[in-house]
Structures are given as structure tokens and as C-alpha cells.
Amino acid sequence: MDMSRKEFGVLRLLAARAGEVITRDELLDDVWGYDQYPTTRTVDNHIALLRTKLEDDPSKPRHLLTVHGVGYKLVLEP
Numbered sequence: 001m002d003m004s005r006k007e008f009g010v011l012r013l014l015a016a017r018a019g020e021v022i023t024r025d026e027l028l029d030d031v032w033g034y035d036q037y038p039t040t041r042t043v044d045n046h047i048a049l050l051r052t053k054l055e056d057d058p059s060k061p062r063h064l065l066t067v068h069g070v071g072y073k074l075v076l077e078p
Contacts, residue, residue: 003050003053006031007050010027010046011050011074013031014073015074018073021072022073023071027072028042028043043071047066047072063075
């Protein structure tokens with residue numbers, strides 16, 4: 001499985017704070033930085049790509065969860 005640097009950065013932050021909700025802005029700040037501040041949709045696209053690589057059924061994620069209106073969290077339990 002190939003993973004881009006940005007995908008790895010997103011996964012690294014989610015894993016470091018597994019079970020916690022990470023806002024899109026936190027992901028943008030940590031992974032992209034202030035000098036390359038893309039839109040929050042960029043985060044959504046990277047999460048979607050990660051789901052295709054990590055989830056058994058990306059349309060029904062069990063590990064990379066959306067917290068509507070807030071951000072994302074990584075759930076490690078089955």
C-alpha cells in the first residue's frame with residue numbers, strides 16, 4: 001500500500017490522538033502548515049483516500065470516523 005506524505009501525516013496525527021476528535025483545522029495546521037493552508041475539503045479528500053486504503057468497506061468506515069460538523073477520529077477497537 002502506497003501512502004502519500006500528506007496521507008501519512010493525517011494518519012500519524014489521528015493515531016497519536018486515537019479516540020479523540022481532531023478538527024479539520026488542527027489537521028490542516030499540523031499536516032499542511034500555515035504557509036500552505038488549503039481548504040478543509042482537502043482534509044476530507046485525504047480521509048477518503050485513507051479509507052480506501054485502510055478500511056474493509058470504505059463506504060462504511062469502522063476506524064476512520066467522521067464526527068459531523070467537527071472533524072475526524074481514529075477508532076482502533078474492532
